[in-house]
Structure formats: C-alpha cells, structure tokens
Amino acid sequence: MSLFVNQLTHIDASLWCPEKGLKGVSWQVDAVLEGELGKDGMLLDFGEVKPWIKHHLDSGLDHTLLVPVEASGVTVSPCEEGLCVRTSTPYAMEVKGPKQAFTLLPVATIERDAVAASLSQTLTEQRPAKVTRVQLSLSDEVIEGAAYGYSHGLKLHKGNCQRIAHGHRSRLHIWQRGTRQHELERQWAAWLDNRYLVEENDIIARDKQALTCRYQADQGTFTLTLPDERCAVLTTPTTVENIAHWLAEQLAAQSLETSTVHAFEGFNKGAIAKASP
C-alpha cells in the first residue's frame, strides 16, 4: 500500500553551482510512503506524515547553503564562526557561519533528484513502524513567465532566514498603466538571476573586485565575500517587502511611469509595492 502527500512543504535554499556560482532555489516537496496498514486501516496518519517530514527538512537542508564538496575549487574547513566554505570557479567566494547554515554533500554538482534520493534514504532509515519506504520528489515551480533565483540573509529574522546564504526562486510581475509588462519582467529577472541581495549596512569592505558583508545574528556570526558584480545592494534589509519596494522605485525612476511590482519569495507568497516617478 502507498500513501501520498503532494505539496507537503517547500525547500528554500542556495546552492553552489560550478557553472553559475551562488544560486537560489525553491523546491516543492511531494512524498510517497509505502508500508502495511495497521488495525486502524491507516499506513500512517496524515496528521503525523507532514510534521515528521517537515521537521526533518526544516532542521536539515532547508534554508542552508548546499555545498558540493567534490566540485573543483571548493574547500571546506573549520573556522572560529563554525565552517568556512571557499570556492574558485566560476568565481571566488568565501562564506563563514555556524555549521547548521551549511549542508555538505559528497558530490561534484548538486542535482535536485540526487538530493531527493538522499533525503528519501535518510527518512526511510528513520521510518515509523508500518512504513517500509519513503520517497520524496523535489520539483521546481513551473513558471511560464519571468523568474529568477536569488540569495540573501536576514540578520534580524528569528528563524533560519537569518542564514547569510539561503535563497529562493521567484516569479516577478510588473504592472504599468494597468498592463503587465512582460518585457520589463524578463529584463529584470535576467538581471536579478543568481545575484546576492545585500543590505548596505552589513557591508564591511567593498572594492571593484569584491564585496564583503558580515553580521551577528541569533545563530552566530556570518561573513560572505563574493564579486561585487554578483551583488545588488539595498539600503534596507532584503525582505521581500523591501525588494518589491526597491524594484518599484527603480522602475518608476527609469521608465518615468508609475510602477507596481509583485515580488514573490519562492512559492505562492510575496509582496506588492507601487512607486511613482
């Protein structure tokens, strides 16, 4: 007998891609459990399935930086903050933070299906009675229009969003004169894709080559250095409300049109902001 729970939760994370560098991702999680029925006629109460799997993901790789430790140029070493991850290809990056902000994977490239297989194996090993196998599937949101992946960290967040390199893959909707602006959406999403969004106050060093940001949060001290050209600097914390506001202001100033932005943060949620020239 099999039991399924579609759209059980979402994973929002960043990963190191040997071709593109730091990349924000959002994955939908679907689950299938195999096993035997108990006297109650159930394989496992749906009320137990979701919290069990969600807890495993929330305390594991969700909101972490996924590091392919066998990729060329990637090194991982202990440091005062916890772990130090350095990369060299396609660009040099250094991230320091508490250990729980990283997921180290013994691979050269992070493949979504391999991550799903690894999670399935761990959950199967920890399965409750009556369950013989757990199979998770991870999928990207199907987005027909503009979409972009970004990474950031929110030092004031009480939960795991305080981690300096976690990310999302998001839709972008732009409205001017009551009409969706698909070409502007495409241009801005392309510019934002694979960028690091940073709050100006957190920058401790910046030159033509690199930008370094650093902050103290509840979970520890975080530092990130990467090429300045891979960043977008905001004067505010990089919440989705502020991202929407920042984009609306940029659009209004550039196009001299009142602009409304629906900025998403991963699946199905986000913020709306409007700005006039």
Ligand SMILES: Nc1nc2c(c(=O)[nH]1)N=C([C@H](O)[C@H](O)COP(=O)(O)OP(=O)(O)OP(=O)(O)O)CN2
């Ligand atoms: N009003 C806002 N709330 C939160 C923001 C924000 O920008 N504005 N941002 C975050 C974090 O960036 C976080 O990454 C969001 O992740 P999310 O998956 O939504 O958070 P949860 O893990 O709590 O939600 P799930 O239901 O587990 O997916 C947080 N809040």
